[in-house]
Every structure is written in structure tokens, then in C-alpha cells.
Amino acid sequence: MANQNETITLIGAGLVGSLLAVMLAKRGFKVEVYERRPDMRATDISAGRSINLALANRGIYPLQQAGLMEQVKPILTAMKGRMVHDMQGNQNFQSYGQRPEEVIYSVSRGDLNIICLNAAEATGRVNIYFNQNCQKVDLDNNQLTIKDELSSEFKTIAFNRVIGTDGSNSAVREAIHAIESSQHDIISLGHSYKELRIPPGPNGEFLIDKHSLHIWPKGGYMIIALPNEDGSFTVTLFMANEGEISFESVKTPEQVEQFFNQHFPSIVPLLPDLQKDFFENPTGKLATVKCSPWHFKDKALLLGDAAHAVVPFHGQGMNCGFEDALDLIETIDEYGDDWAEIFTRVDEHRKINGDAIADMAIENYITMRDSVTDEKFLLRNALAFELENRFPKHFCPRYSMVMFHRLPYAEAKSRGVIQEDILKELTADVQSVEQVDFEQAESLIYAKLTEVNLNP
Ligand code: FAD
Incomplete structure (x- = not known):
């Protein structure tokens, strides 16, 4: 159980920081959050910066665990599939899944963030300081340098543990990687x-x-x-x-x-x-951030875009960040107040998955802008649904693994590669699902794929 006197400092009250603040407070921690921007509840968030987002199962689960889904549900709009528009104005609907619950949801970034901010403050254990720009994180002396964006004054603030939820240009990341022998790639x-x-x-x-x-x-x-x-x-x-x-x-x-x-x-x-x-x-420029480590001793940890900014084509950046936050909470539950162990474990659990969704997101750009009009792609998608029906313990379309289930991204990615090979082999010489040799499908699937645990 958490030490009730422990204070955790977060930099950034965006989507991940504000949800994490709720979760930490509900575990009994005091949470201090420094946010560079003004309070979005009093000011309009800037236009033109991803006004809405796709929320998927992986993001919904942490919101449920934080007790927020009842507030979030009314602001969701279900999206059942892609509607592909051609040059002549024709529209072709391609379902994302094959069960009624297999949908993703469009949600307003601002409204979702506000629900999390309000919930964090309502715990009575979270202070959120707006217009507070973290300029420097001194990991040797456990001190933050914060600039007040309104008065332009600087102050020094002490911390026990700091978590960087400060997005893709993270100041906390900069500090961790200035000390550690690190890998730090920003790939445009x-x-x-x-x-x-x-x-x-x-x-x-x-x-x-x-x-x-x-x-x-x-x-x-x-x-x-x-x-x-x-x-x-x-x-x-x-x-x-x-x-x-x-x-x-x-x-x-x-x-x-x-x-x-x-x-x-x-x-x-x-x-x-x-x-x-x-x-x-x-x-807006698009880039992937891949870095390591995500933590420094028992003092600092990166979560969300600060650790793994991904391009937006799988609609998973926020979803992945919410999973990160839940992973931290579950790891705290397991390791108590051994913070060096907690941060090491979270780094181990999440880094491979952040890298995997980063790669799948880039691949999905090609799917969205190109493959969705390709006959073979459509045939393989239809066959993937059929194989899911026939071999549900072994086969799940990759899009479904990422969007509707919670198995780790790295596993979805590696199973996806094997499945894609199987789909290519089975559709090499056929024009329709009916022409597929399902005996061959069965032997390929049982030979190459283990049983899948979709919601571990
Ligand atoms: P951010 O949302 O970037 O929040 C970081 C916060 O930290 C901000 O409030 C910022 O002001 C603050 N901050 C930064 N630096 C400092 C500092 N030095 N001091 C104090 N505060 C600081 N994800 C999905 O899951 N689904 C989607 O459909 C989707 N679509 C997207 C579409 C586009 C066009 C883009 C660009 C992204 C999309 N994403 C999507 C990704 C998603 O927006 C991010 O993954 C998500 O916002 C990450 O949340 P975060 O809290 O980690 O970072």
C-alpha cells in the first residue's frame, strides 16, 4: 500500500498527466502537477491541434479503473469502420470489426482532459499549478526550475519523485538523458x-x-x-x-x-x-520519439508522449499513454514503495510496447492512405475475419488486436507479422474468401500460431 505521506510530482497536465494524477491520488498519494499552459477550463484550447481523438479499448480500460468511464461515456461517438471516399464522391464502408462491441470512439481532447482534471482535483489530494513551465530538472539535487508564464518569474521546487508526462518535447526526458548513457531518437x-x-x-x-x-x-x-x-x-x-x-x-x-x-x-x-x-x-510536424531509459533510479520516470511520441495513424498515442499510467499503478501495487524497482519494471514492461505501437502506427499510414483501395488488402481483411470466426483461439486480425483488445502491443505486432504471411499465402491464387483452402489455413495456423490471450 502506498505511503500516504509520499508526494509525487508530475510535469504536464495533458491527457496522461491528468489521468495519472487521478489514479495516484486514489492510491493515497499526494500529487503536485505543474502545467505550462493556462487552465483549459477557463481558456479555449488552441484550434488546429487534434481537436478529437480515437479512444479504443486499451484507453477505456484505464479510464474504467480510475472510475471515470461513466463521465466519459456521454461524450463518445462510436465509429464502426472506415468510410473510404473516392474521387467521384462514392463511399465504401469497411467495418473495423465483426461484433457490435468492436468499435472505436471519437472523443474531444479538451472534454476528456477536463473530466480528468476535475476528477483529479475532486480527490482532494491533487494540486494543479497552471502557467508553470518546467525549464530544468536537476536529478542530482531533486529540484525543478519552474518559470511562471504570467509573471516570468523563476522558482526552485524540491521533489521526491518526478514523472514526466510533459509530451513529446519533454523536459524530464532531457534531464534523464543528460545523465544516463542513453538512446534518444526523434525520427521525423x-x-x-x-x-x-x-x-x-x-x-x-x-x-x-x-x-x-x-x-x-x-x-x-x-x-x-x-x-x-x-x-x-x-x-x-x-x-x-x-x-x-x-x-x-x-x-x-x-x-x-x-x-x-x-x-x-x-x-x-x-x-x-x-x-x-x-x-x-x-x-503540425509528425515524428516518432524512441528513447531509453524511461527512468532514472528511483527519482524520475517518463510516461505518455514524453517516452514514446508516435505518429497518429493507429489512433493509439493517448491509448498507449493511458496504458502506461495503469501499468505504473499496478506496479506500485506489486512493489509497494521500492521506487527503483517500480520504475525499472515499468520501463521494462512499457518500452517494448511503445516501440511496437510506434512501428505499427507508421505502417498504418500506408494502410490508410493507400491499401484501403487495394483489392488484395480487402480480400485479406475479409479472410482475416473468417479465420477469426473459424479459429478464435488462435487468430485475431491485427487491427482488432490493437484496437479492441489489450494484449501487449509487442505481441500484437509479432503475431501480426505471422498472420500477414499466412494471409498472403492463402490468398496468393484466389479472388474470393470462398476459394480459400481452409484445410491449408488450419494447418498453417496451428503450426505457426500459439493460442492468443486477448485481454490479459
Ligand atoms: P500531451 O497531450 O502532449 O500533454 C503534455 C502536457 O504537458 C501538455 O499539457 C503540455 O502543455 C505540458 N507540458 C509540456 N512541456 C511542459 C513543461 N516543460 N512544463 C510544464 N508542462 C509542460 N492518440 C490517440 O490515442 N488517438 C488518436 O486518435 C490520436 N490522434 C492524434 C492526432 C494528431 C493529429 C496528433 C498530433 C496526435 C494524436 N494522438 C492520438 C496522440 C495523442 O494526442 C497523444 O499521444 C497524447 O496527447 C499524449 O498525451 P500526453 O499527456 O502524454 O502528452
């Missing part, structure tokens, strides 16, 4: 994103299907749209930074108009504020 994708908006119809209605994640795939680039509760959609254009078709080549209002008319004609009528959104919203 070479692509960026721009958020746009489809407003609701005249009567507040959704102008495209409410229960889909919409994709306009174009091979090397794409647009996606996720529903918001108010009938609008947050639209995101993903494209290379440089090159013939790139953000660099779309700079003037004329170029924007021409680009969208030429490449995305079917979405243009849905984007009345295209020019304004395009030029007012920032262009």
Missing part, C-alpha cells in the same frame, strides 16, 4: 498535418455518416475526418513536407483552391471555411 516522418472543419448541416445534422472514420486516400497523402458531438467533423490533411505534392507546394489561396479541387473534389463542398482554416491553423 517527413510528413505534417493540417486540421480543417466540416461544420454541421443547417439543422445541426451530420453531413456525412456520423459513425465512421472517413478517409479520402490518395496513395502518398490523405484526408481523414472524425465526428464531433455537435454535428461537425474535424478533418485532417496529412501530406509530405516537401516535394511535388506537399505542404511546401500549397502556399497561396489559389494553390489551396486548385489543390483541393484537383485532388479532393468530393470534400470541397463540405469545407466552407477551407481557406480560413488552412491559413489560420498551424501545420
Whole structure:
């Protein structure tokens, strides 16, 4: 059981920091949280920075464990599959799963964060200090240097243990990696994103299907749209930074108009504020952060994007961060107040999984922008569902393992590689699922795949 006098310091009250604060407080800790930005409950969060997110089973489970799902449920919009839009405006629905519960949810980043902030403060054990920018973490002397963003004054604050939930440019990560012999890669994708908006119809209605994640795939680039509760959609254009078709080549209002008319004609009528959104919203760069270690002795730990920023194409960055937070809590339950052991264990459990989802997220960019229109991809997907039905103890489509279940990402990734080989072999010479040799399928599956534990 936690030492009730122990105070844990968090840097960052984003999604992961605020949920972690709730969980730690419910275990009896006092929690001090320093957040660089103003309190989002009093100010609008900045437009154009992933307004909504896909929440999946892995993220839901930690929210349930923190006792927050009843508050979160009303702000969720189920997405049952991808709606793929072609150049002519035709739409093709591809289900994500094959059971009613196999859906993911669109959720407002701000609303979810606010639920966690309120819940943290309601425990009575959490203090959240806003406009407090952590500039330096001194791990030798257990001191933080904090700049007050309003007064520009600096102060020094002592800590026992600090957890960096301060996102992809983490100050805590910088401090850990300045001391340890470390590996620290920030791998640019070479692509960026721009958020746009489809407003609701005249009567507040959704102008495209409410229960889909919409994709306009174009091979090397794409647009996606996720529903918001108010009938609008947050639209995101993903494209290379440089090159013939790139953000660099779309700079003037004329170029924007021409680009969208030429490449995305079917979405243009849905984007009345295209020019304004395009030029007012920032262009966000996409990168993967892979680093090691995630901790320093019994003093510091990284969780969420601070440890593993991933590109957003599997919709798992936040989900993975929530899993990190729960893993820390479960490890505390196991190891009591042996903090060196706790931080080492969390690092061991989570680093391999952070790396695995980072890799799968990059692969999924190609799936979304390209493969979703490929006949063989669709055939393999249909066969994957059929194999799941016939061999449920051994076969689960990789998308389902990542989005609907909780087996570790690293296992989903390695099973996914084996399954993909099986799917390729079985579909090499056939055009439909009916033509597949299921005796061959059975022998391949039993030879290559062990039984799967989907929700360990
Ligand atoms: P952040 O959300 O970045 O929060 C970090 C917090 O720390 C911020 O509040 C910041 O102000 C504060 N901070 C930073 N530095 C300091 C400092 N020095 N001092 C004090 N405070 C500091 N994930 C999903 O699961 N599903 C999705 O569908 C999805 N879609 C995405 C779409 C896009 C376009 C992008 C960019 C990301 C998407 N993600 C998605 C990823 C998700 O946004 C992140 O994984 C998630 O926000 C990570 O939460 P976090 O709390 O670790 O970091």
C-alpha cells in the first residue's frame, strides 16, 4: 500500500498527466502537477491541434479503473469502420470489426482532459499549478526550475519523485538523458498535418455518416475526418513536407483552391471555411520519439508522449499513454514503495510496447492512405475475419488486436507479422474468401500460431 505521506510530482497536465494524477491520488498519494499552459477550463484550447481523438479499448480500460468511464461515456461517438471516399464522391464502408462491441470512439481532447482534471482535483489530494513551465530538472539535487508564464518569474521546487508526462518535447526526458548513457531518437516522418472543419448541416445534422472514420486516400497523402458531438467533423490533411505534392507546394489561396479541387473534389463542398482554416491553423510536424531509459533510479520516470511520441495513424498515442499510467499503478501495487524497482519494471514492461505501437502506427499510414483501395488488402481483411470466426483461439486480425483488445502491443505486432504471411499465402491464387483452402489455413495456423490471450 502506498505511503500516504509520499508526494509525487508530475510535469504536464495533458491527457496522461491528468489521468495519472487521478489514479495516484486514489492510491493515497499526494500529487503536485505543474502545467505550462493556462487552465483549459477557463481558456479555449488552441484550434488546429487534434481537436478529437480515437479512444479504443486499451484507453477505456484505464479510464474504467480510475472510475471515470461513466463521465466519459456521454461524450463518445462510436465509429464502426472506415468510410473510404473516392474521387467521384462514392463511399465504401469497411467495418473495423465483426461484433457490435468492436468499435472505436471519437472523443474531444479538451472534454476528456477536463473530466480528468476535475476528477483529479475532486480527490482532494491533487494540486494543479497552471502557467508553470518546467525549464530544468536537476536529478542530482531533486529540484525543478519552474518559470511562471504570467509573471516570468523563476522558482526552485524540491521533489521526491518526478514523472514526466510533459509530451513529446519533454523536459524530464532531457534531464534523464543528460545523465544516463542513453538512446534518444526523434525520427521525423517527413510528413505534417493540417486540421480543417466540416461544420454541421443547417439543422445541426451530420453531413456525412456520423459513425465512421472517413478517409479520402490518395496513395502518398490523405484526408481523414472524425465526428464531433455537435454535428461537425474535424478533418485532417496529412501530406509530405516537401516535394511535388506537399505542404511546401500549397502556399497561396489559389494553390489551396486548385489543390483541393484537383485532388479532393468530393470534400470541397463540405469545407466552407477551407481557406480560413488552412491559413489560420498551424501545420503540425509528425515524428516518432524512441528513447531509453524511461527512468532514472528511483527519482524520475517518463510516461505518455514524453517516452514514446508516435505518429497518429493507429489512433493509439493517448491509448498507449493511458496504458502506461495503469501499468505504473499496478506496479506500485506489486512493489509497494521500492521506487527503483517500480520504475525499472515499468520501463521494462512499457518500452517494448511503445516501440511496437510506434512501428505499427507508421505502417498504418500506408494502410490508410493507400491499401484501403487495394483489392488484395480487402480480400485479406475479409479472410482475416473468417479465420477469426473459424479459429478464435488462435487468430485475431491485427487491427482488432490493437484496437479492441489489450494484449501487449509487442505481441500484437509479432503475431501480426505471422498472420500477414499466412494471409498472403492463402490468398496468393484466389479472388474470393470462398476459394480459400481452409484445410491449408488450419494447418498453417496451428503450426505457426500459439493460442492468443486477448485481454490479459
Ligand atoms: P500531451 O497531450 O502532449 O500533454 C503534455 C502536457 O504537458 C501538455 O499539457 C503540455 O502543455 C505540458 N507540458 C509540456 N512541456 C511542459 C513543461 N516543460 N512544463 C510544464 N508542462 C509542460 N492518440 C490517440 O490515442 N488517438 C488518436 O486518435 C490520436 N490522434 C492524434 C492526432 C494528431 C493529429 C496528433 C498530433 C496526435 C494524436 N494522438 C492520438 C496522440 C495523442 O494526442 C497523444 O499521444 C497524447 O496527447 C499524449 O498525451 P500526453 O499527456 O502524454 O502528452
